[in-house]
Amino acid sequence: MWTFTVKRLLHLIPILLGVSLLTFLLMSLTPGDYFTELAQNPQISPQKLAELRAKAHLDRPWYVRYGYWLSNAVRLDFGYSIAYKIQASELIFSRLWNTFLLSLSASVLAWSIAVPLGIWAAVHKDSVADRACSLIAFAGLSIPEVLLALLALMFAASTHWFPVGGAQGATFDLLTPWEQFCDRAHHLVLPTLVLAASELAGIMRQMRSNLLDTLRAEFVTTARAKGLPEGWVIYKHAVRNAINPLLTMFGYSLAGLLSGAFIVENVMSWPGLGRLTMESLSKKDHELVVASVVMATALLVIGNFVADLLLAWSDPRIRLK
Amino acid sequence: MSSASSPAPSNATSADATPPLLDIRDLRLDFMKDGRALRAVDGVSLRLGAGEALCLVGESGCGKSVTALSIARLVPSPPARYAGGEIRVNGSDVLKMSPRELRAIRGGVVSYIFQEPGSSLNPVFRVGAQILESLKLHRPEAANEEEVLRLLRLVGIPAPESRLRDYPHQLSGGMQQRIMIAMALASHPRLLVADEPTTALDVTIQAQIIELLRELRRQIQMSLLLITHNLGIVGDLADRVAVMYAGQIVELAPSHTLLSRPLHPYTRALMNSVPKLKGQVGRLSAIPGNVPNLGSFPEGCRFHPRCPQARPDCSTQSTQLLEVEPSHWVRCPYWST
Numbered sequence: 001m002w003t004f005t006v007k008r009l010l011h012l013i014p015i016l017l018g019v020s021l022l023t024f025l026l027m028s029l030t031p032g033d034y035f036t037e038l039a040q041n042p043q044i045s046p047q048k049l050a051e052l053r054a055k056a057h058l059d060r061p062w063y064v065r066y067g068y069w070l071s072n073a074v075r076l077d078f079g080y081s082i083a084y085k086i087q088a089s090e091l092i093f094s095r096l097w098n099t100f101l102l103s104l105s106a107s108v109l110a111w112s113i114a115v116p117l118g119i120w121a122a123v124h125k126d127s128v129a130d131r132a133c134s135l136i137a138f139a140g141l142s143i144p145e146v147l148l149a150l151l152a153l154m155f156a157a158s159t160h161w162f163p164v165g166g167a168q169g170a171t172f173d174l175l176t177p178w179e180q181f182c183d184r185a186h187h188l189v190l191p192t193l194v195l196a197a198s199e200l201a202g203i204m205r206q207m208r209s210n211l212l213d214t215l216r217a218e219f220v221t222t223a224r225a226k227g228l229p230e231g232w233v234i235y236k237h238a239v240r241n242a243i244n245p246l247l248t249m250f251g252y253s254l255a256g257l258l259s260g261a262f263i264v265e266n267v268m269s270w271p272g273l274g275r276l277t278m279e280s281l282s283k284k285d286h287e288l289v290v291a292s293v294v295m296a297t298a299l300l301v302i303g304n305f306v307a308d309l310l311l312a313w314s315d316p317r318i319r320l321k
Numbered sequence: 322m323s324s325a326s327s328p329a330p331s332n333a334t335s336a337d338a339t340p341p342l343l344d345i346r347d348l349r350l351d352f353m354k355d356g357r358a359l360r361a362v363d364g365v366s367l368r369l370g371a372g373e374a375l376c377l378v379g380e381s382g383c384g385k386s387v388t389a390l391s392i393a394r395l396v397p398s399p400p401a402r403y404a405g406g407e408i409r410v411n412g413s414d415v416l417k418m419s420p421r422e423l424r425a426i427r428g429g430v431v432s433y434i435f436q437e438p439g440s441s442l443n444p445v446f447r448v449g450a451q452i453l454e455s456l457k458l459h460r461p462e463a464a465n466e467e468e469v470l471r472l473l474r475l476v477g478i479p480a481p482e483s484r485l486r487d488y489p490h491q492l493s494g495g496m497q498q499r500i501m502i503a504m505a506l507a508s509h510p511r512l513l514v515a516d517e518p519t520t521a522l523d524v525t526i527q528a529q530i531i532e533l534l535r536e537l538r539r540q541i542q543m544s545l546l547l548i549t550h551n552l553g554i555v556g557d558l559a560d561r562v563a564v565m566y567a568g569q570i571v572e573l574a575p576s577h578t579l580l581s582r583p584l585h586p587y588t589r590a591l592m593n594s595v596p597k598l599k600g601q602v603g604r605l606s607a608i609p610g611n612v613p614n615l616g617s618f619p620e621g622c623r624f625h626p627r628c629p630q631a632r633p634d635c636s637t638q639s640t641q642l643l644e645v646e647p648s649h650w651v652r653c654p655y656w657s658t
């Protein structure tokens with residue numbers, strides 16, 4: 001198990017190297033930089049501009065900058081955001097926390113509804129309720145997240161039940177800790193629902209079809225032949241096996257959540273990593289873009305790794321190979 | 322589709338008042354497919370006394386497994402539907418039982434072992450735990466590790482202490498089948514149904530498992546319903562043999578009688594198709610022609626299109642299972658020729 005863990009963590013290195021290199025390259029290929037906008041300002045002289053560029057090392061070719069960046073990154077210094085005038089890592093971690101909060105609450109919600117619903121639909125296959133579930137799942141899969149997010153915003157704006165976007169109210173800093181918590185939770189509700197909705201459909205369908213397959217397995221007949229009550233046959237013998245492929249899906253779902261969060265964060269102005277990446281891209285804040293992309297990649301790889309660990313823990317055939 | 326009901330054949334003297342352990346009467350079972358009822362078992366009657374061993378043979382798809390699974394009503398329904406008949410276990414009809422009564426029969430009276438031990442054991446539970454589960458259900462007073470170890474020793478598993486905590490995939494096919502047998506015996510069943518227990522195993526292992534079953538029958542007073550493709554093992558293990566074709570029993574006789582003097586043309590064809598080389602016992606395929614598909618069984622005698630002795634009226638005249646000699650039942654009017 002330890003060698004497995006170490007091996008997987010070592011795999012992370014070439015992936016992160018490749019992703020950061022690619023991001024640097026792509027950023028250098030796009031025209032303009034952070035100071036291009038500033039150049040429109042007649043009060044700033046070209047000399048001053050060149051000075052600023054030199055200070056941010058933007059006068060050097062991209063591979064030299066990449067070299068610098070890398071040598072700093074090894075020491076966990078992920079560069080400086082020229083737009084926000086703050087260490088990139090500091091900024092990312094505060095935003096990462098928001099994304100994490102959103103992803104976590106959305107996944108907890110999605111999984112805790114989707115798994116029981118999938119089981120129920122499989123057990124009551126072809127019933128009216130099963131058909132209804134399939135229909136809802138189909139709708140959930142086909143409605144784009146952007147649309148759902150916009151609808152949620154419209155809902156919030158017309159009912160005033162929920163804040164329209166953002167992660168905290170304007171008076172957040174003046175509130176007591178308990179009120180702060182409630183304020184955050186209140187802001188979290190709609191983005192969570194939007195993000196969970198599309199996630200939910202996929203998990204439910206997967207759970208349903210896994211369980212239907214498993215219920216046809218011979219060991220289920222064996223369990224029945226022993227004289228076990230049908231509930232045990234389903235929940236102890238079948239579900240326990242049907243859940244294994246879902247654990248693999250968990251890794252992908254983490255990837256999906258982050259990219260899903262990307263859209264939801266931007267539409268609903270949730271100050272997370274996705275929104276930060278977007279902002280830094282439009283401002284051409286190079287080091288911040290690279291740092292956030294690298295961070296997102298690391299999260300994905302770690303998500304898959306966690307899924308593999310879970311699967312190994314759950315399935316003895318993988319654990320004892 | 323003819324559904325000729327036939328008297329329940331048995332070799333037991335039916336004078337005694339206690340009902341036989343298993344008494345299947347005119348069982349008819351359909352599979353529903355696209356709104357059509359396809360008859361898979363058509364008028365099967367079988368009787369099995371305590372301690373008796375019966376072999377069920379026939380080509381693939383003739384309804385052996387479905388018949389055997391019906392004893393504990395294990396055929397998934399839907400798609401299956403019981404169209405008629407009775408399955409009496411110790412005198413009470415399984416087809417009319419409540420779920421609770423059924424659970425008591427499953428394991429408690431009838432235990433099963435299947436063709437693929439690898440997929441019949443649950444991959445995520447330790448083998449010891451799976452055996453223990455059976456004990457907890459049917460013999461809670463003996464649900465402990467000593468009893469599991471005793472069962473593992475009974476089925477000839479070496480060093481059972483170290484096997485207890487293994488998962489199924491860590492064992493060989495032969496060992497897995499022994500685990501299945503131990504699990505089946507844990508509940509002290511009166512009848513063991515073995516559905517092609519050796520088909521998926523290596524030849525040498527096949528012989529060991531058959532030997533184990535024979536040995537167990539000597540030690541434990543238990544009836545055996547053995548389903549097999551291999552007529553070679555019939556003589557050793559079974560008191561009687563039933564031959565099935567297209568959902569019906571076509572011949573039923575004590576095994577030495579059937580092996581030495583098969584009367585139905587299908588049985589003869591089946592025996593001729595047994596490979597002469599020992600150790601090459603696989604699926605039977607040497608009979609010319611194809612097994613008829615479910616739902617399109619021929620009119621008249623179902624075997625007539627493939628029968629070397631077929632006569633013109635075989636395709637029209639429906640056949641009855643008749644006792645042509647004492648304890649020898651045949652479904653062919655021309656058995657004597």
Ligand SMILES: Nc1ncnc2c1ncn2[C@@H]1O[C@H](COP(=O)(O)OP(=O)(O)OP(=O)(O)O)[C@@H](O)[C@H]1O
Nearest residue numbers: 352361380381382383384385386387388397400615
């Ligand atoms: N769940 C099911 N749904 C539909 N048809 C089925 C089902 N189970 C069995 N059948 C059909 O019923 C017929 C009898 O099947 P059964 O499994 O009893 O055959 P068998 O004699 O055991 O054959 P084999 O030697 O291959 O095990 C076959 O034609 C099969 O296709």
Ligand SMILES: [Mg+2]
Nearest residue numbers: 385386387516
């Ligand atoms: Mg079968």
